[in-house]
Structure formats: structure tokens, C-alpha cells
Amino acid sequence: MTEKITTEAEPGQRPDAPPVRTAAPAPPWTVLVRGAATVWSVPKARFGVVLLAIFVILAVFAPLIAPYLPTDNSFGRSLPGSAAHLFGTTAAGEDVLSQVIWGARISVLVGMVAGLLSTLIAVLIGMSWGYTRGFLADVINFVVNLFLVIPGLPLMIVLAAYLQGGGLTMIIFVVVVTGWAWGARVLRSQTQSLRGRDFITAAQFSGESSFRIVFREILPNMTSLIAGSFFGAATAAILAESGLSFLGLGGAGSVSWGTMLFWAQNSNAILTGQWVLLFAPGLCIALLATSLTLINFGVDGLSNPRLREGKGR
Amino acid sequence: MTLLDVQDLSIVYEPRGSEAVPAVKHANFSLEQGEFVGLVGESGSGKSTLGFAITRLAKPPARISKGRIIFDGKDIAEMEDEDLRRQRRGGFAMVLQSGMNSLNPVRTVGNHFADIFAAHDHVLRSRRKARAKEMVDKVKLPAAVLDRFPGELSGGMRQRVSIALALSLEPKLMVFDEPTTALDVLVQRAVMETIRDLQREESFTAVLVSHDLGVVLESTKRVLVMSEGVIVEDGPSSQILNNPQAEYTQMLLSHYADPRAEVVELPGLEVRGSQITTSTRSGGLTGSISTDRRERKAHDPIVLTRVSKIYPPPRRGEDPVTAVDDVSFVLEPGQSMALVGASGSGKSTIAKLITGVERPTSGTVTFGSLDVGTLHRSGLRRLRQDVQMVFQDPYSALNPLHSVEYTLMRPVVNSGELRGTAARTRVLELLEIVGLTPVEQFAAKLPHQISGGERQRVVIARALACNPQVIIADEPASMLDVSLRAGVLALLEDLRQQWGVSMLFITHDLLSARVVTDQIMVLNGGRVVEQGDTAQVLRFPEDPYTIELLDAVPQPARAGPAEEIA
Known part of the structure; x- marks a missing residue:
């Protein structure tokens, strides 16, 4: 029968038909482009994007932008700001400006990687949890609730202290372990509400597997929620990294904004009048977290078109 | 003033x-x-x-x-x-x-x-x-x-x-x-x-x-x-x-007519007595399809024997809810049957029982040799090759992010050996069957780019994609404007005639039941109160509930307060 239809029904219909794809023809990209345009159209989010872009450029081109190496301690100790050292030098004799620029690398990296990983875990667990019913869902429910009730910071400190010396990987691991549960919960409730829609029943009637239904039918409808949960997780990861480093639990040799604060605190920078030592990394952490939060305002507009209607109500 | x-x-x-x-x-x-x-x-x-x-x-x-x-x-x-x-x-x-x-x-x-x-x-x-x-x-x-x-x-x-x-x-x-x-x-x-x-x-x-x-x-x-x-x-x-x-x-x-009339005519659809003729215009069927008729003809009946479905009480201290109460009927291959009743009469529950979404509390539902009530995952898959649904709301029945082509491609790929070009050809053929031409253009569209009536045609095309024997249409036209309603009904009727699929038509709208079905079952509170030939039952209703339903159909001719209308 297959043969018959192909030969009979198609005399001249496909002269230059494009190569046949079984997947949908490129809607994911159009959706992404449309989403980016929506985010850009919100002024707050636009500011956030620009701010984030500046930090990313700083991080990527740190070796070119920074005047010195961050670990170069061949300068005079605790120098005030001068032409050679705009922000002065640390108690160990390193250039503060260079440290701030290099420090962006770790914050941006930890934010992106830990944010991505915890979002990934949240998506996998939240969506399968939302789609399944019965015993398995109860088990997942228990595990997620467990992670939600454990206070995050103490758990992080305990884990980090236990894995001392693990460096950046350890920090990322700790942040991910403590940060995925909230996202999973949010994604689960959205999955549950989408699960009841007719097009999901229709997909079951088309013989789709559960895996495909979850990831091809439900997931694309949650893009904005997932994007929002990524930016939220990234913000949390950046703050957590700084917090851990400030407590002295980060890698001892690495230079990040958190470790700068740690050393500044150790050397009583405020008492010696070197407020820039505390102020510069602190402001950078705040600005980076703010930029991500501002972008989330735009993502809100993605998921809820009503927020885009304007102020006339 | x-x-x-x-x-x-x-x-x-x-x-x-x-x-x-x-x-x-x-x-x-x-x-x-x-x-x-x-x-x-x-x-x-x-x-x-x-x-x-x-x-x-x-x-x-x-x-x-x-x-x-x-x-x-x-x-x-x-x-x-x-x-x-x-x-x-x-x-x-x-x-x-x-x-x-x-x-x-x-x-x-x-x-x-x-x-x-x-x-x-x-x-x-x-x-x-x-x-x-x-x-x-x-x-x-x-x-x-x-x-x-x-x-x-x-x-x-x-x-x-x-x-x-x-x-x-x-x-x-x-x-x-x-x-x-x-x-x-x-x-x-x-x-x-x-x-x-x-x-x-x-x-x-x-x-x-x-x-x-x-x-x-x-x-x-x-x-x-x-x-x-x-x-x-x-x-x-x-x-x-x-x-x-x-x-x-x-x-x-x-688009208004009295379902009780001897002859009911709607644009594109006419019924004379119980003799049904439909226009071929709406379907756009081609000759090549009708030659496949014998192969596609439904051959398995759906048999419900003393089926009841009782849901547990919604709140503690209340009585359990009997949605379907001791219903038996046979949907013969190629037949079209209407299930009518007000909301809460159990008609949608019957559809769920037939498609294996719910299991009967007592009684059996069989399709050919399959006992639907006992099926598990692989059995349900086999059942759904043959029993398909058309949903009430065309706006929620299509995934807003998938093109028409993708939506139709999935059941084609899942149900047979068709792959690649052959599968795409089949998708275009389906679009042609439901009258969405030019097919290439419609295939590339996303649901929000087409109208409600066109969406419902896509939903029908998807139901047809795996050559089912039975189509269960749950209020397929109730969300559509009257001018589109007749088109969708005519399409369903054409498909049934040309392809020989059986159809279970669930509706509260007696007029559409009259024009597209041969048999009718009137449900009230989960029980069948009247059944038989559609034209017969609607023209000469016996049960008071059927009469009440018929009276509720809005009749332009039955003008209320304006006395001057004779």
C-alpha cells in the first residue's frame, strides 16, 4: 500500500521539494529569535543584557584587558590608587584592578555552568515527576521535599568543608546539589497542568512514547519558564560561590571576587583605608546578580503576554 | 424615549x-x-x-x-x-x-x-x-x-x-x-x-x-x-x-433546522428521512482513495456489555458517583451512532471507557478480540491504532509549537513502516483528504496561523493518519461557528461513507446528530433512556427526557414574545 500511494498521489507535486525532515522545520529557532526580541523589548531586561555582556567580555578577554597578572605579587604592599595601579594593590602586593577583571571569569563561569546544570537536573526531574503518577511520583516528591527543607547555606558549608581542595568543580557541585530542587518543583506544576491538555491526550493517541511526549510536546511549551529558572539558578550560583569563597572555602589559589573579599577582610582593608578592596568585588557581585535578575523581567514577559500589554490598565 | x-x-x-x-x-x-x-x-x-x-x-x-x-x-x-x-x-x-x-x-x-x-x-x-x-x-x-x-x-x-x-x-x-x-x-x-x-x-x-x-x-x-x-x-x-x-x-x-422535521437540510449536508446524501465538495476525495475502500473498511465491532462506571465519592461522606449505569450496545463496523444527552449524562465517560482511558467498574468493553478494560501499555497502543479520537476544542487539541506537518507526521511514523519521503507524501495526502489545499502551504503552518475550522480539520486528519477503524468524535463541532460547523460535519460524514470507518458521535446537539448518524442513544444520568434509528427517535420521541432535549434546541421559528410572528 505504501508503494501505491507514493506512485499514485504524487504525479507532479514535488518538483523541488526540500529534503524531507521528520522533525518540525526549524520552529525552535524562530521561537528563540522571537523570545530574544521580546526580552530585548523590555527596557529593564535590555539594561540587564548589556550589563551581562560587559561582564562576559571582561571574563573572556581578561588576559588582554587586565594590566597585570592577578597573582603577580611583585608590587608594593597596600599601595593606594595611582596611575600604575588604578585601584591600588593588596596586602600581598597584587594589582586590585587585575584581580577584579580576572575574578569575573570565575563568577561568570560558575554562574553559567552551575545554573545550566541545576536547570538541567530540575528539568529532568521536574518534568518526569510531573508526568508520572503513582508510586514513583511519591518517591520523587519525598526526595525533592527533603532538599527543599534542608537549609541551603549550612548544607553548602558542610559539603564544601568536607570536599576541601576540590577547587572550582567542587564549588559547582555543591551549588548544583543545593540549588535544583526549587526549579524542579516549579517545572513539575507546569508539567502537570499541561499534561491535562487535549494535545497531550492526542499525542498518546498518535502512539507517542512517554519520553517523546515529555520532551517534544510538553518541554517546548515551557521554554520561558525554563529560561526563567536558569537565570534564577545562575544568580543563586553566583551568590553562593561568592559566599563560599568569602568564608574561605573556595580554592585557595584561585582569584575570584569572593576570595578577594576574604583576603580583604583578613587584612583589615577597611581599617587601612583601602575600601576599594572591599567595594570593587562587592559591587561586581551585586551588579552581575542584578543583571540576571533584570533579564528575568523580560523573560516574565515571554511567559505572560499580559505583562507586555502596557500600563494602560 | x-x-x-x-x-x-x-x-x-x-x-x-x-x-x-x-x-x-x-x-x-x-x-x-x-x-x-x-x-x-x-x-x-x-x-x-x-x-x-x-x-x-x-x-x-x-x-x-x-x-x-x-x-x-x-x-x-x-x-x-x-x-x-x-x-x-x-x-x-x-x-x-x-x-x-x-x-x-x-x-x-x-x-x-x-x-x-x-x-x-x-x-x-x-x-x-x-x-x-x-x-x-x-x-x-x-x-x-x-x-x-x-x-x-x-x-x-x-x-x-x-x-x-x-x-x-x-x-x-x-x-x-x-x-x-x-x-x-x-x-x-x-x-x-x-x-x-x-x-x-x-x-x-x-x-x-x-x-x-x-x-x-x-x-x-x-x-x-x-x-x-x-x-x-x-x-x-x-x-x-x-x-x-x-x-x-x-x-x-x-444553518438552523428542526431536528424533528421530516426532512432536514443544512448547507452542504442534507438528510431525507433516514436516507443520507452528502456533497462530495467538502471532502475533496480523489478516486485513488475510494479504490482502497475494501482494505480500510472497518471489520471489528465495539461491544459494550452491561458496562457500569462508578467513581469514588468526591468528598468524604458523600455517595459514590455513578457515571455510567448498566449500558450495553454494539457499534457495528461502518455504522455511525450518536450518543446524546445533557452534560453529566455519562456520554464522555463512555468514550473514555472505549478508548481505554478509564476502566469499567463492571461489565466488559470489547473491540474485535481485544478486551479494552484489561489492556496495558502495549495493548493500548494497538487499540489506538484502530480507535481514534476527534476532540471538542480544536484550540487545545493541537500543540501550539508544532507545525501541521509535524503533528500529522507523528502518528504516520508511529503506526507504520512509512519513513522519510513516503511518510511526508502520506501527510500531504491526509491534508488533501480533509480539504486543506494547497497542501504544501498548510503543512508548513503553525496552529495559530489557521482558523478554528481548519484546525478541526487538522485534528480529523490526525485521527485518520493511522487508518483507524473507529473514530470517536467528542462534540467535534460545538466550539465552531455555525458557518463552519456544517463543513466539519460534512467532512466527517464523507469520511465515514468513503472510508467505511465506524463513528461514535458524542454530542448534545440533536440537529448535528440527526444529519450525520444512523443510530442514536439518548443518555440520562448514565442510563440509556431511548435508542434506535436516529430519524425515527428524533421525529417520534417516546421518552420524556428526549422530548425535553428536543424542546431545548433553539428554534428561530418558535419566536417567543413577538406575538406578531405567526
Whole structure:
């Protein structure tokens, strides 16, 4: 029968038909482009994007932008700001400006990687949890609730202290372990509400597997929620990294904004009048977290078109 | 005395970031004191926008771009917020389509009345309780509802409460925006009767906004017909019914018929007695398909034997809910059968039992050699190759992010060996079968780029994609405008005739049941009260419930208050 239809029904219909794809023809990209345009159209989010872009450029081109190496301690100790050292030098004799620029690398990296990983875990667990019913869902429910009730910071400190010396990987691991549960919960409730829609029943009637239904039918409808949960997780990861480093639990040799604060605190920078030592990394952490939060305002507009209607109500 | 005068009114929608869309264009009309006027149009005709505008409820992005609305000698656009609030009593009131859901769930009905009386202070404090009783009495509810919470009342009762609340403001003008659309057929009839009686007794001016010309003609004395933002006809009901001038009105009217009539004709679909003939135009079937008929013909019957479905009690201390009670029937291969009944009669539960979504509490459902009630994952997959569904709401039955091609490709790929080019060819063929041509163009579209009727055709094409033996259509046309309804019904009928699939047609609309089915089963409270040949049952109904259902079908010809219509 297959043969018959192909030969009979198609005399001249496909002269230059494009190569046949079984997947949908490129809607994911159009959706992404449309989403980016929506985010850009919100002024707050636009500011956030620009701010984030500046930090990313700083991080990527740190070796070119920074005047010195961050670990170069061949300068005079605790120098005030001068032409050679705009922000002065640390108690160990390193250039503060260079440290701030290099420090962006770790914050941006930890934010992106830990944010991505915890979002990934949240998506996998939240969506399968939302789609399944019965015993398995109860088990997942228990595990997620467990992670939600454990206070995050103490758990992080305990884990980090236990894995001392693990460096950046350890920090990322700790942040991910403590940060995925909230996202999973949010994604689960959205999955549950989408699960009841007719097009999901229709997909079951088309013989789709559960895996495909979850990831091809439900997931694309949650893009904005997932994007929002990524930016939220990234913000949390950046703050957590700084917090851990400030407590002295980060890698001892690495230079990040958190470790700068740690050393500044150790050397009583405020008492010696070197407020820039505390102020510069602190402001950078705040600005980076703010930029991500501002972008989330735009993502809100993605998921809820009503927020885009304007102020006339 | 002229109560409301609308002069050259235009309204545009201006969503941010996209082009302005005109919704109402140059509307001109006036309402006399005490008139009952219908405002009819299909979805997108601007009728609700107009209804909202005359009660000054239009909100951004809607904007009045031109014209004036004079209510009782005052331009309502110039009213200050406080004036507007004050005149909500004794001025204009509105009853919404979802008015039943606009009650505050944590306040009793009596409190709702108390709030209104307190806000406007137009009833003496000592008289308020008694006044609230009077109001609910007017909408034919017992005084006891005043102590109830909205959640304890049925949809119809809640809609009556919201009408009583609007009425307690003693308005001069009441706008009813689709007041019965969300209600069940039988309840709809009762609520409409209440509205009619109230209007006659209280003699307020009323505007009934509705998509259903039948309902409007039954109730009102004058009808405005809207199409694409323009009032195309404005005349007395009798003239609209007997001598419609606008082509659009004529088209709307042609879609009404009495299911009890000997001969029922709808555009594109005609039924003579029980002999059914359909046009071939709507289907666009090609010769190559009908030659496959023998292969595709349904050969397995669906047999229900003494099936019952009892759901556990919704709350502790209540009785279990019997959704289906001892139902037996056989859907022969190639037959089309209607399941009709009001909501809650168990018709959708039967569909769930047949498709294996739910399992019967007792009795058996078999399809060929499969016992549906005992199937697990792989068995259900096999069942769904042969039993497919057409959903009620074409707007939620398609994934908004997948193109038509992808939506149709999946069942084709899942159900057979077709891959790549062959599968794509099959998809295009399906589109051609349901009359969506040019097929290449439709294949690339996303659901939001096509109309409701076209969406429903895609849903039907998807149901056909794996060559099913049985199609279960759950109210396939109830969400569509009348002008699209006939097209979809004609398509289903054509498919059944040409492909020989069996069809179970679930509906509350007896007219569509009459035109597309041979057999009918009338359900009431989960029990079959009447069954047999469709034309026979509908023309000579025996059970009182069937008669009640038939009476609830809106009949333009059965005009209510306008006595001059013979």
C-alpha cells in the first residue's frame, strides 16, 4: 500500500521539494529569535543584557584587558590608587584592578555552568515527576521535599568543608546539589497542568512514547519558564560561590571576587583605608546578580503576554 | 424615549508591538426604553467588544477611536470614575458569559447582595435582607441560597445569582453577554426563560449578545446582526426570520433546522428521512482513495456489555458517583451512532471507557478480540491504532509549537513502516483528504496561523493518519461557528461513507446528530433512556427526557414574545 500511494498521489507535486525532515522545520529557532526580541523589548531586561555582556567580555578577554597578572605579587604592599595601579594593590602586593577583571571569569563561569546544570537536573526531574503518577511520583516528591527543607547555606558549608581542595568543580557541585530542587518543583506544576491538555491526550493517541511526549510536546511549551529558572539558578550560583569563597572555602589559589573579599577582610582593608578592596568585588557581585535578575523581567514577559500589554490598565 | 444612542462608533484593538485591528466599524443604532434587542454575530464579529463599550467596560488594548455613546442624554466617555461608579446603580449593568465564575468563593450569596446594597446605599438598612430575598425569588431561586457559598451552587444557579445581582442595581439597561453559552442545553433554556420573563415584568432595556441566532430570535423583538465589525442588518425579529435582507443573515439562518422535521437540510449536508446524501465538495476525495475502500473498511465491532462506571465519592461522606449505569450496545463496523444527552449524562465517560482511558467498574468493553478494560501499555497502543479520537476544542487539541506537518507526521511514523519521503507524501495526502489545499502551504503552518475550522480539520486528519477503524468524535463541532460547523460535519460524514470507518458521535446537539448518524442513544444520568434509528427517535420521541432535549434546541421559528410572528 505504501508503494501505491507514493506512485499514485504524487504525479507532479514535488518538483523541488526540500529534503524531507521528520522533525518540525526549524520552529525552535524562530521561537528563540522571537523570545530574544521580546526580552530585548523590555527596557529593564535590555539594561540587564548589556550589563551581562560587559561582564562576559571582561571574563573572556581578561588576559588582554587586565594590566597585570592577578597573582603577580611583585608590587608594593597596600599601595593606594595611582596611575600604575588604578585601584591600588593588596596586602600581598597584587594589582586590585587585575584581580577584579580576572575574578569575573570565575563568577561568570560558575554562574553559567552551575545554573545550566541545576536547570538541567530540575528539568529532568521536574518534568518526569510531573508526568508520572503513582508510586514513583511519591518517591520523587519525598526526595525533592527533603532538599527543599534542608537549609541551603549550612548544607553548602558542610559539603564544601568536607570536599576541601576540590577547587572550582567542587564549588559547582555543591551549588548544583543545593540549588535544583526549587526549579524542579516549579517545572513539575507546569508539567502537570499541561499534561491535562487535549494535545497531550492526542499525542498518546498518535502512539507517542512517554519520553517523546515529555520532551517534544510538553518541554517546548515551557521554554520561558525554563529560561526563567536558569537565570534564577545562575544568580543563586553566583551568590553562593561568592559566599563560599568569602568564608574561605573556595580554592585557595584561585582569584575570584569572593576570595578577594576574604583576603580583604583578613587584612583589615577597611581599617587601612583601602575600601576599594572591599567595594570593587562587592559591587561586581551585586551588579552581575542584578543583571540576571533584570533579564528575568523580560523573560516574565515571554511567559505572560499580559505583562507586555502596557500600563494602560 | 431613546435610552441609548450610539453614533458612528469605531473601536480598535491596539496591542503593544503589533498593528491595530479594527473591531467595530462605524456602528450606528439607538435603543428605546424597554426594548429587548439581540446582538448576533460569529466569533470575531465585534459583538462583545460593542457590548463592553456601551457599558463602559472596554479596556486597553481596546480603544474607542471614533464616535459617541449617549446614555440617557449623557456622553458616557466623559463620565468621571466616581460618576461612573455611582451610575452603576440605576444606569447600566452587565451579565457576563462567565458571570457564574465571577462570584467570590469565600462569601455567601447573601453577602454579595449586602456588598452591593452597602456600596450604593439605595436600600434601607432594615429592608436589605428582604430585598435580597425578593431578588433571588425573581430569578426563581429559593431564599435558602442566600446562606450558601457559590461553590455549593450549580452553574445555572450561579448564573441566576449573577443576573439577580445585576438586577438589584435596578439598571435601566442590562447587557447580557452570552449569558447561557457556558451552560448545559437544558439549563440554558431555563435561564433564557427567566431572562425573558424578567425583561417583560421589569421592563428594563436589555441587550442580548449571542453567537446563537436561534436563541436570540426566540427571545428578542429586534435583532442587530454583526459581521466583521459592521452591523449588517438591524430589524424586527420577524423580519430577520422571514425576510432577511443581508446575505450574511440569510447564511446564518440557513444553518438552523428542526431536528424533528421530516426532512432536514443544512448547507452542504442534507438528510431525507433516514436516507443520507452528502456533497462530495467538502471532502475533496480523489478516486485513488475510494479504490482502497475494501482494505480500510472497518471489520471489528465495539461491544459494550452491561458496562457500569462508578467513581469514588468526591468528598468524604458523600455517595459514590455513578457515571455510567448498566449500558450495553454494539457499534457495528461502518455504522455511525450518536450518543446524546445533557452534560453529566455519562456520554464522555463512555468514550473514555472505549478508548481505554478509564476502566469499567463492571461489565466488559470489547473491540474485535481485544478486551479494552484489561489492556496495558502495549495493548493500548494497538487499540489506538484502530480507535481514534476527534476532540471538542480544536484550540487545545493541537500543540501550539508544532507545525501541521509535524503533528500529522507523528502518528504516520508511529503506526507504520512509512519513513522519510513516503511518510511526508502520506501527510500531504491526509491534508488533501480533509480539504486543506494547497497542501504544501498548510503543512508548513503553525496552529495559530489557521482558523478554528481548519484546525478541526487538522485534528480529523490526525485521527485518520493511522487508518483507524473507529473514530470517536467528542462534540467535534460545538466550539465552531455555525458557518463552519456544517463543513466539519460534512467532512466527517464523507469520511465515514468513503472510508467505511465506524463513528461514535458524542454530542448534545440533536440537529448535528440527526444529519450525520444512523443510530442514536439518548443518555440520562448514565442510563440509556431511548435508542434506535436516529430519524425515527428524533421525529417520534417516546421518552420524556428526549422530548425535553428536543424542546431545548433553539428554534428561530418558535419566536417567543413577538406575538406578531405567526
